[in-house]
Amino acid sequence: MxxxxxxxxxxxxxxxxxxxxxxxxxxxxxTERDGRVTVTITPTYSGCPAxxxxxxxxxxxxxxxxxxDVEVATSLAEPWTTDWITPAGQxxxxxxxxxxxxxxxxxTLTVRCPRCGxxxxxxxxxxxxxxxxxxxxxxxxxEPFERVKxx
Amino acid sequence: MSDTAALALQLGDDALIAAQRLAEWCSRAPEMEEDIAxxxxxxxxLGAARLFLTYAGEAANRTEDDLAYxxxxxxxxxxxxxxxxxGDFAVTIGKLLFLAVFxxxxxxxxxxxxxxxxxxxxxxARTESAYHAEHAALWTVRLGDGTDESHRRMQAAVDALxxxxxxxxxxxxxxxxxxxxxxxxxxxxEATLTRPADGWAPSGGRVGVHTEELSKLxxxxxxxxxxxxxxxx
Numbered sequence: 184m185x186x187x188x189x190x191x192x193x194x195x196x197x198x199x200x201x202x203x204x205x206x207x208x209x210x211x212x213x214t215e216r217d218g219r220v221t222v223t224i225t226p227t228y229s230g231c232p233a234x235x236x237x238x239x240x241x242x243x244x245x246x247x248x249x250x251x252d253v254e255v256a257t258s259l260a261e262p263w264t265t266d267w268i269t270p271a272g273q274x275x276x277x278x279x280x281x282x283x284x285x286x287x288x289x290x291t292l293t294v295r296c297p298r299c300g301x302x303x304x305x306x307x308x309x310x311x312x313x314x315x316x317x318x319x320x321x322x323x324x325x326e327p328f329e330r331v332k333x334x
Numbered sequence: 335m336s337d338t339a340a341l342a343l344q345l346g347d348d349a350l351i352a353a354q355r356l357a358e359w360c361s362r363a364p365e366m367e368e369d370i371a372x373x374x375x376x377x378x379x380l381g382a383a384r385l386f387l388t389y390a391g392e393a394a395n396r397t398e399d400d401l402a403y404x405x406x407x408x409x410x411x412x413x414x415x416x417x418x419x420x421g422d423f424a425v426t427i428g429k430l431l432f433l434a435v436f437x438x439x440x441x442x443x444x445x446x447x448x449x450x451x452x453x454x455x456x457x458x459a460r461t462e463s464a465y466h467a468e469h470a471a472l473w474t475v476r477l478g479d480g481t482d483e484s485h486r487r488m489q490a491a492v493d494a495l496x497x498x499x500x501x502x503x504x505x506x507x508x509x510x511x512x513x514x515x516x517x518x519x520x521x522x523x524e525a526t527l528t529r530p531a532d533g534w535a536p537s538g539g540r541v542g543v544h545t546e547e548l549s550k551l552x553x554x555x556x557x558x559x560x561x562x563x564x565x566x567x
Contacts, residue, residue, distance in 0.1 A: 226381070226458075228377075228378055228381060228462060229378055229381030229382045229384075229385060229455075229458055229459055229462060230377040230378050230379070230380045230381020230382070230384070231381065232377070259385075259454040259455060259457070259458045260454045260457065261457075262454075262457045262458040262461065263458075264461070307367060308367035308368075308370065308371060309371065309465070309468075309469055310367070310370050310371040310374040310375075310469075311370065311374075312370070314374055314377055314378065318367065318370075332465070334461045334462075334465065
């Protein structure tokens with residue numbers, strides 16, 4: 184039997200399906216007690232509409248692996264930041280054409296185009312198709328791309 | 335109702351009514367990117383509102399939906415600023431600037447406060463408010479320091495909204511006006527706008543005395559839930 188932790192960790196984010204909820208840093212904890220699995224997750228943004236889908240996906244994945252009694256809890260503390268995206272998650276976002284967020288530093292770092300690697304990029308909009316992304320374009324290869332907002 | 339529940343209700347109502355007003359721009363904003371931006375900010379506000387209202391209703395066994403959809407205008411505790419009509423784009427940006435800077439300061443203070451649940455919600459929402467405030471400040475400068483027409487409209491918006499900002503600092507939020515003013519004056523200065531004089535200070539939102547604009551907003555926001563009580567999808 185696959186461990187409950189491994190099953191929950193493999194659930195993909197519905198809006199960034201190239202990464203799992205573990206790689207995105209929103210899986211907080213998985214515990215098993217008296218046959219009940221409790222999975223704790225945290226939202227990226229307060230109003231993230233994907234949370235209900237993520238809850239349902241976790242429950243369905245655990246049921247499919249034989250865990251009958253599943254509870255998904257939400258925790259806000261500590262608040263999620265983009266620094267919680269794992270290095271593997273960052274690399275997968277990059278390969279999917281989504282620029283990963285910079286680590287939070289006092290310096291604003293150049294955003295490199297995830298397609299051609301050029302640093303000659305421009306922010307088109309501070310907001311994108313989902314709460315966690317902004318819209319950018321590359322001046323070198325002319326391609327638009329999304330970037331995970333750094334918070 | 336406990337003091338903590340009353341505070342959660344006030345914070346939740348500010349965020350909920352702001353979310354509803356911002357959502358009115360969806361499909362109508364001046365450009366596509368701004369349409370997406372205002373809808374995203376509305377979503378953040380709605381997320382914070384859900385967390386605050388869930389907490390506010392727990393002791394009385396009322397859900398977030400009960401509080402959002404089944405209260406009348408006199409039971410809402412939001413500040414008048416957030417219920418005012420959107421007006422033109424400059425008025426919307428002015429309202430957002432004044433609100434978001436206030437919310438960020440309020441959440442920063444609550445994140446260090448004694449109530450653990452309020453502190454957790456505030457700690458989550460403050461980074462979002464900071465992003466909203468930055469966005470509103472960028473537009474304030476772009477419009478204020480823009481063409482003659484955009485300058486005129488942004489100044490008119492700031493002048494019309496200024497009286498309503500005083501209410502935000504009623505009660506235990508009084509200490510926040512000084513840092514709020516410092517930041518707002520800096521942005522207005524950069525935008526070549528004049529900071530209005532303090533004068534008339536309309537009030538009443540925190541005790542349920544609202545403008546008729548709230549009643550119309552609630553009619554639209556609540557009609558579906560009231561027509562089909564308990565409906566889910």
